[in-house]
Amino acid sequence: MSLNGPAFSSTRILVWAQLACAPDLDLARDEVARLRKLGLNVSFEVSVETDRPWSDLAEVLQSFDPDIFHYIGHGHRGRLIALDYDSDTGRSEREITPAELTHAFRKRSARLRGVVLNGCDTAHWAPHFIPDDGWVVGATRNVGDDPGTLFADMFYTYIEAGASAKDAFEDAVEYVAQADNGIRPPIVRWVMDPEPTVFLRQVFDRQSFRLPVRAEGSLYDLASALDGAHDALSTRTLATRTQIEDQSVVYCREPLDRELVRVLKKRLTLIRADLRLLIREFPDVVRFIDGWMSVQPDEWPYLLFLADRIDASRSALLSVVNATLPPDQHFPPIRLSSSE
Known part of the structure; x- marks a missing residue:
């Protein structure tokens, strides 16, 4: 399967679920379960890391070498809310900065093509960390638990059915809009060379x-x-x-x-x-x-x-x-x- 990059025998998805930092996201565990179920398909390999410290991410990315990184949790002004090591308390919650996101996702990995940041306010700095020949999906504003989880479910449903990442994104956004009285969720997809209409929308989608x-x-x-x-x-x-x-x-x-x-x-x-x-x-x-x-x-x-x-x-x-x-x-x- 190809996700806008070289074709591999299967699609690897690394799920980085920060549930301890988001106890109010009632559907987050359902989203994790949906992604685990996707891993039963022989065309996919899914690794779920729950409440793992952010400092471990580089090692996990290197060992698993995913095609898609999928974050579940909260965001704030383009930063992710995640657990990390603390010299005093062992583990504590902190904000992952745009520079840290760039460092994590711009490693020129042979496989990484997609980054899904499924949380509020996660897309502000996406141009900095779009993987080579890849894409980033995130939210420009607050997004509710229901539409966020439904988007993820439908996005991977379309991916599993063989759709490209671009078509799966558009179809999933449209599905969520139809389920929410025609209201399009504030979820965007960034690529390095967007089409003019996509570019124009991103200029004013703030x-x-x-x-x-x-x-x-x-x-x-x-x-x-x-x-x-x-x-x-x-x-x-x-x-x-x-x-x-x-x-x-x-x-x-x-x-x-x-x-x-x-x-x-x-x-x-x-x-x-x-x-x-x-x-x-x-x-x-x-x-x-x-x-x-x-x-x-x-x-x-x-x-x-x-x-x-x-x-x-x-x-x-x-x-x-x-x-x-x-x-x-x-x-x-x-x-x-x-x-x-």
Whole structure:
């Protein structure tokens, strides 16, 4: 079987289940059981490591030499929550950094082609650790226990039936969406050379094009995201803001539609102008975490007016993007801050 790489007699899957760090994931054990069952198929070899310290991963990767690494557990802002050795307590929970993920998965292994990080908020730094000629699957935001487990179940069901990793991913996401009233789960697949429509969706599939201004954690992060989207459209590349050894960018080799890029960049410029106006008029809202609480009652209507302008202009931009995407991949409009 081939997973976008050399064909081997069987597909090896290493399951790294951090159940002790995720006692609230009620379906995690079902996901482990499903993957163990997959190992009964002669076309697959499945090794399950439960609550193994992260420091052991390099040795396990080298000895088992998997085609796919599958993580089950929690994530936080692109980091994984996992157990590791501690000189005082023996084992303790900690966050696995983007640099550590890169070190683990960019070893130029002869077999490793796929990385599945089945947890919330795990895909932020994926461009750094995409295996050679391979792919990374993860979530851009929080993903519920039910859709996450269902995605994994269907992804491997399609793989077992002989689908490519790309088709299995798309079919599994579509299956989860149909089971959840048409809501597409925030699960993405990163490759080094995505198709233009996939690339375009990944440019805007981030929190800064989801939340109203009033719910944004940092307006400086929003400004940075707008700049990043503009740069991505100009260069056809996606790069993260974290500097890591062997840093990678995702490059879309096929050209993007020039008129579409022109329209999107113009709309980004308008959004940035509206954001600069809000920052100038209400600097404390940007400077302090509780800045919204310090706004005087008579200033609220103007603040919400400016925030709504940014929300509406981002929704207008997403409607342009949606016109290029399949209906099941459309972005929802952003709620107005005044409705919060």
